[in-house]
Amino acid sequence: MADDTKNTDQSVDFGILNNLVGYRLRRAQLNFFSKFSEVCSDLGISPGLFAIIAIVERNPGLTQTAVAQALGNDRSAMVAAVDKLEKMDILERRPAVNDRRSYALFMTKYGKKFFQTLSGRVMDHEKNMASRLESEQELEWLLKTLDILSQ
Amino acid sequence: MADDTKNTDQSVDFGILNNLVGYRLRRAQLNFFSKFSEVCSDLGISPGLFAIIAIVERNPGLTQTAVAQALGNDRSAMVAAVDKLEKMDILERRPAVNDRRSYALFMTKYGKKFFQTLSGRVMDHEKNMASRLESEQELEWLLKTLDILSQ
DNA sequence: TTGATATTGGTGTAATGCTAAACTGTTTAG
DNA sequence: CTAAACAGTTTAGCATTACACCAATATCAA
Numbered sequence: 001m002a003d004d005t006k007n008t009d010q011s012v013d014f015g016i017l018n019n020l021v022g023y024r025l026r027r028a029q030l031n032f033f034s035k036f037s038e039v040c041s042d043l044g045i046s047p048g049l050f051a052i053i054a055i056v057e058r059n060p061g062l063t064q065t066a067v068a069q070a071l072g073n074d075r076s077a078m079v080a081a082v083d084k085l086e087k088m089d090i091l092e093r094r095p096a097v098n099d100r101r102s103y104a105l106f107m108t109k110y111g112k113k114f115f116q117t118l119s120g121r122v123m124d125h126e127k128n129m130a131s132r133l134e135s136e137q138e139l140e141w142l143l144k145t146l147d148i149l150s151q
Numbered sequence: 152m153a154d155d156t157k158n159t160d161q162s163v164d165f166g167i168l169n170n171l172v173g174y175r176l177r178r179a180q181l182n183f184f185s186k187f188s189e190v191c192s193d194l195g196i197s198p199g200l201f202a203i204i205a206i207v208e209r210n211p212g213l214t215q216t217a218v219a220q221a222l223g224n225d226r227s228a229m230v231a232a233v234d235k236l237e238k239m240d241i242l243e244r245r246p247a248v249n250d251r252r253s254y255a256l257f258m259t260k261y262g263k264k265f266f267q268t269l270s271g272r273v274m275d276h277e278k279n280m281a282s283r284l285e286s287e288q289e290l291e292w293l294l295k296t297l298d299i300l301s302q
Numbered sequence: 303t304t305g306a307t308a309t310t311g312g313t314g315t316a317a318t319g320c321t322a323a324a325c326t327g328t329t330t331a332g
Numbered sequence: 333c334t335a336a337a338c339a340g341t342t343t344a345g346c347a348t349t350a351c352a353c354c355a356a357t358a359t360c361a362a
Binding site: 046048073074076077099100101102 | 319328
């Protein structure tokens with residue numbers, strides 16, 4: 001086997017791929033990403049930007065670097081992201097009180113309201129996906145398992 | 152709340168993010184990706200290239216477009232990938248027997264041996280990650296759940 | 303047969319995300 | 333005071349993705 005001359009393409013054998021957690025993770029994540037875009041693209045928010053907003057909303061006053069470390073991003077990638085969010089009037093940079101090198105990030109008044117709309121949509125999307133699972137326990141188990149695989 | 156002046160960054164509150172399947176999927180997938188790179192970077196194989204090889208190995212004779220469709224890639228992305236794999240003497244393009252537009256993809260003799268080495272490393276990596284789970288059943292359940300979330 | 307249409311491999315391009323290096327200004331340690 | 337470390341920024345390179353486009357070929361209806 002593995003030396004035929006033709007394949008009618010009716011059904012493709014994924015072989016080893018089907019049993020790889022890494023491959024299935026990628027497929028699932030791509031699906032979440034595209035669904036997220038459908039839900040939030042008109043708001044101009046990508047998953048990466050949403051994560052930044054969510055962190056700042058819960059942790060006002062963090063520096064750019066602190067947010068980057070929390071999310072596992074590179075510091076330099078924060079610049080364009082925060083620039084964009086500042087132009088959208090969602091976040092604002094304020095000079096850090098005791099360190100003139102750094103900025104502290106805060107939500108604007110509009111940003112706080114915007115986050116309510118945004119997180120509402122994201123939660124709807126999450127609940128929609130989670131409804132495919134069989135129980136609340138299964139969801140908890142999935143979250144825990146994904147966390148274990150993230151380290 | 153949400154209006155402090157300073158954050159000591161001792162511990163960041165991830166808020167809603169911690170309960171989002173989408174976010175945890177992304178973290179887990181990034182971790183798998185980086186571990187995969189550690190294991191296979193010296194062979195010059197990325198996860199995307201590995202998927203192509205795995206498909207061709209199990210389905211010799213598929214056209215480029217068929218492989219792209221199976222993996223959910225864009226056709227145009229296949230060109231550079233197959234070019235690279237042909238230069239590495241892993242795959243080869245042969246003219247399709249009944250369609251002069253298309254090429255059929257086959258493993259080379261060296262490619263078959265290369266795939267054994269490659270898939271061995273990938274399986275080691277997979278087993279290492281899967282060992283964090285509590286049972287074989289849990290792995291099966293995870294694969295099934297990720298598949299459900301991919302559609 | 304002819305002619306319209308679809309498909310395949312391929313090219314070019316733009317947008318994105320991720321990394322790494324280097325630079326300025328600032329803080330900290332010795 | 334000096335040297336090292338750090339924050340933000342810019343720039344570059346790289347891979348991935350998406351889209352429009354082309355030439356050659358295939359398909360199908362008239």
